[in-house]
Amino acid sequence: MNPSxxxxxxxxxxxxxxxxxxxxxxxxxxxxxxAAIRGGHWKPGSQLPTERELTRLTGFSLGxxxxxxxxxxxxxxxxxxxxxGTYVAEGRSAIDAPLHLRFLGREGEPTFLPxxxxxxxxxxxxxxxxxxxxxxxxxxxxxxxxxxxxxxxxFTLFNRFYFNASTFPIIAAAPLSKLDGANLKQLLxxxxxxxxxxxxxxxxxxxxxxxxxxxxxxxxxxRGMLLESAAMxxxxxxxxxxxxxxxxxxxxxxxxx
Numbered sequence: 001m002n003p004s005x006x007x008x009x010x011x012x013x014x015x016x017x018x019x020x021x022x023x024x025x026x027x028x029x030x031x032x033x034x035a036a037i038r039g040g041h042w043k044p045g046s047q048l049p050t051e052r053e054l055t056r057l058t059g060f061s062l063g064x065x066x067x068x069x070x071x072x073x074x075x076x077x078x079x080x081x082x083x084x085g086t087y088v089a090e091g092r093s094a095i096d097a098p099l100h101l102r103f104l105g106r107e108g109e110p111t112f113l114p115x116x117x118x119x120x121x122x123x124x125x126x127x128x129x130x131x132x133x134x135x136x137x138x139x140x141x142x143x144x145x146x147x148x149x150x151x152x153x154x155f156t157l158f159n160r161f162y163f164n165a166s167t168f169p170i171i172a173a174a175p176l177s178k179l180d181g182a183n184l185k186q187l188l189x190x191x192x193x194x195x196x197x198x199x200x201x202x203x204x205x206x207x208x209x210x211x212x213x214x215x216x217x218x219x220x221x222x223r224g225m226l227l228e229s230a231a232m233x234x235x236x237x238x239x240x241x242x243x244x245x246x247x248x249x250x251x252x253x254x255x256x257x
Contacts, residue, residue, distance in 0.1 A: 011036045012057060022247060025060055026067035027156070027217035033072060034153035037088055048078065048086045071217070075116055075150045076181075095183045099196065100229045101159075101243060102253040103151055113152035113250065117159070119180045120146040120215065124165060124172075131162040131240035134230045141165050143172045145184065148215045155248045158208075158215035162240040163188060185231065185239065194233040201254055202228045212244035222246060227254070 015035040019028055036042060049057065054065045069086055072078045080086045094114030103113040126140035135142055145161040161184050165172040168191050171179070179187075189195050206226045213220050229241040245252070 009057060011041050015039060015041065022218045022222035024217055024219060026064045026071065029054075029058060029060055029064060029068040030071050030217070031154060033068065034077065037077060038153060042088045044088050044090045046088050048088070050085060071156075072153075074118055074148075075153065075156075077116075077150075077153050095181075098183075099185055099199070099231075100201065100227065100241060100254075101149065101151070101157070101245075104251045104253055105152075109152075112253070113154070116150040116153065117181055118148045118150075119176050120148060122146075122176060122179070130228060131230075131242075134240050135162060135164055135237050137164075143168075145179065146211070146215070149243075151248075151250070154250075155246060156216050157246060158212040158244040160242040162242075163238070167192070167236070188238055189233060192233060192236075194236075196231045196238060197234055198232040200230045203254065204228075206244075208244055208246075216244060216246045218246045225252075227252075 012032070016032045017028070017035070023031075033048070042048060048054075048069075051062060051065050051069065054060075054069075055062050058065070060068075069078065069080060073080045073086075077089055078086050079089050094116055098112055098115055101115055105111055105113050122143065122145045124140045125142055125144050128137070131137070131142065141164055142162055143165045147159045147161065149157050149159050151157060163171070168188055170191055171184075171187050185196065204226045205223060207221060207223050208216065208218065210220060213222055216222075216224075218224070224247055225245040227241075227243040227245060229243070231238040231241075
């Protein structure tokens, strides 16, 4: 092996974490690879071991390895090139100034861990729920944006963002590419030229619905935190947010700002 080439077995010894209840094998591997990239084991532009090499090193199946790499690619942490391999991405923008999902960093880390969102779907819905009263819902006038959010490339949460289509027609019709990676709260505030002026939040411990478990890479039936956040701009309701947060060892700041 070239002395300048990172030793993959060293990566496992140093960055592999004990498995957590409810976390799937591919999510465990993804977190190990993320930790190695964040820790500098592989630099931006560096090539990761091949899928078959990772299969041999980890003992996971080829399908598990491929799923973990695909998740990292979707999150923008690596770039996969047909016939060439998988490389650490040169960089990716995080949500700036997170307002609700403020996970505290440890010593040597950012004050609040960076968030990397990926839009899964956008739809108008007539479904009723805890957002309905807050948004004064009448019929199918509410837009729901579903997202996966990678927290520091360490774990993934599922997020549903609700707002009124009539109040924010530009964002309701914007290309999804514009929303991918964006701070939706700031986009809504800028459309009406008003900042968030009041916030209400509620935490509960729930069994994840199937969609949330799938997006957060945890097993069906996993229990975790549900953070419900509602915001006002002046006297007008701005948005309602549901965040399904899987088991993790990070602290979440829910204090008033």
